[in-house]
Amino acid sequence: MMETTNIHILGGGPAGLTTGYYAKKHGFPNFTIFEAGEHPGGNCRTLKIKGADCRSDTKQSGDFRFDTGAHRFHDKDPQVTEEVKNLLGDNLLHVTAPSEIFFQGKFYRFPLLLSDLIQKLEMKTLLKIAWEKLYSKQEKQAQNFAEFAVNQYGKTLAEHFLLNYSEKLWGQPTHKLSTAITGNRLKGLDLRSFLRSVILGTPQNPNHLDGSFFYPKYGIGMISDKLCEFIGEKHIKLQHRVNRLIHKNGKIERIIVNKGTDTLGSTDAQNDIEIPASIVINTLPLTLSMRMLEPAPPPELCEVADTIKYRHLVLCVFCLNRDAFSSNASLYFPSKEFPFTRLYEPKNRSPHMAPKGQTVIVLELPCYSDDALWNMSEATLQAEVWEALRQVKPLFPEEIIHYQSYKLPFAYPVLEVGFEEKVASLVAYFETFENLYLTGRSSLFRYLHLHDLFKAGKEVVEQITDD
Template sequence: HIDYPLSPANAVFGMGLAQTGAILLDYGKEKFTNIIRPRKLTSLEDWVVSQFGRTMFNLYFKNYSEKVWGIDCQNISKDWVSQRIDGLSLWQFIQHSLVRLRSNRAKTLTDTFSYPRMGIGQLSDRMSDLITARNSIKTGSVVERIFHDDGKISAIQYTNTGCAHIIKGAGHNYISSIPVTKLIEKMSPAPPSRVRSAAAKIRFRSLVIVALFINKKKMTDLTWMYFPGKDVPFGRIHEPKNWSSDLAPPDKSHIIAEYFCNSDDETWQSSDEIITESTASRLQQLGFFDKTDLIDSRVLRIPFAYPVFDLHYRKHLKIITNYLEKFNNLHLVGRSGMFSYLNMDQAMESGILAAEKVLLKSKREETVPASDVSFPCHLLQPSHS
């Protein structure tokens, strides 16, 4: 395997002298061509080739990106890759690998990060404690209808534990992380046909997570491992114990495999037993553990995991957001709510900013509650979250 961030010895050893030379030569050729004859960058392929060269694109980026998104790299907008590895190029990778202590290195090349001792769920658990002290969270809820009138959201109809409920109030603020396509679908009266048509033309990629619990103290020393090749069905694995030793017993561990898929394809439709067996078998072939080491497993299916940035998503999304901006008590947050490829910290920040906007509006209207008075709120949480 090849380390990320790159280390010179590992990169050369992993790819070989001939391939390393071809990558460097191709990168230099690409940069020279761009100086002489600059070209418009539209797709993911355009952007990566310009920043890393054709050889590096074919070696890694093409296969992995198409595994993630399920479409050809020529049809993926450069917006995605430029957001994820903004400002990076092969030259910057090389610089970082030679001078590890640079203080101005790109964030995506960081060697360390902070992580909650008992897992990322600690953040939501703490938020839950704070919210339920004065308000309510209704897990397992399904929003059925979103009513609106005169430029305001006026009511939410939802079901919880089989019972129908409604929250009314045009004077309320509504913060939505519902996939924006579902938001449009559930609005009543229905949005104009142009808006509904735009919503039908943007889509999300889904995620299947397979957790395998293993009777081994440790399997890797890695944060993540990526598999661009088509011979491996999953795209990425990680061993949570490497993030925090408290996430598994001292003598055991678990490994997480991620499958990128569509909600109507074979991967999503496979039974838990079939996808678990396939995952375990491939990881055993790769030498991570023996068949007798497998203790237990769990499969999670996450719809609406990744907004798909194809070449036309911007124009469709603009129609949707222009319509939703007319509702001054509706605030979109999160990756699926905003149809934006946000990192977790950015998604959380979008919620904080929405809350600040609501509180600032209340203050302007001189209705901001005192610190000892609860601010009325209900959190509707779908069962898959």
């Protein structure tokens, strides 16, 4: 049965690759991953800037490496961690690097620490925070993220460190955002837990935020690279953009794929190939997949699909002729005066990410595709970001060895209040196709991480085996 089963996996990001990995492990000989881009790995890649491509007067040799956004591998699922350790061997480093928040000219520990706040915040602010906590009425169940943050932290702390930040990240007022945007990351970080940890000396931080984590020696993309190695080249078709899914009688009958898509994503219909579908595993964004279906889905579902959004990121990358910018894994910027939400310095995760004596920093600027930022010229973008960056630490233009930006589409599903029902109705529609399975962050519209995708890939392959 396995010999005759043909599996088509749409998308070569981590979701597609983990699915391919388990398909191979389960002994399926016939499976193909279709990836639109020139490289596999989706939003979880490591890019390399060759030292030699940079300014010729730098004396250092070696390459700069940066990930497509600040990534770490979360040790959340022992089986998945074991799998990743086996894949990477000695290349998986255990790293300890703290993170901080830059707010009103000062650096605060992240996750917030009471002792740190006491040292750095003004007395009147501290009194306000204590007052808000002591006299806060408790608290109906939060209906949105704004209510959740104020319930947990009190108004002042929430405004300082959470609400502005979240508005910048998601591009929506926080009363429109679901409490699900925390992804459980703020669990145990409320003011009561601060006090408990200070009085009892117990650790306050959920383990994936405390500054200790796994990270591959040459960047997070090593995980995708190792998955590809295991899967084998012949199963991965790059520059194969899936354009249409033709269905009939509750089955996906054919997949139309455009071969040789150019870097701008424009396609020449002459290069379309038609593939009879047997089993289809779709990791592509839910909204995109709706538009691919032929015949089109019911109009009321298309309307629902039009109301859900994804947030994109522009990354601004500076290679600098200085040993380090900071010692942090990540630095967060809640204030609106900074166009970026986060700065990350790859070298603080692995020393192999930059040449000796030099560093690279990556700034994340969230936006929608119709924002000016998404289409801004390189020169304007660089100038704006550089100007803001210089408010954080003294920096000199002559330190810039190389600059480039990088666009990361579909970085985050925007979890607005009420998104669950909308997504459930769309997913339920896809589930009516008997040979179609969904997995992946954008396809399921869930805030999934790498370890979740390993698990999901395994589950979907097991489901196919059972079916």
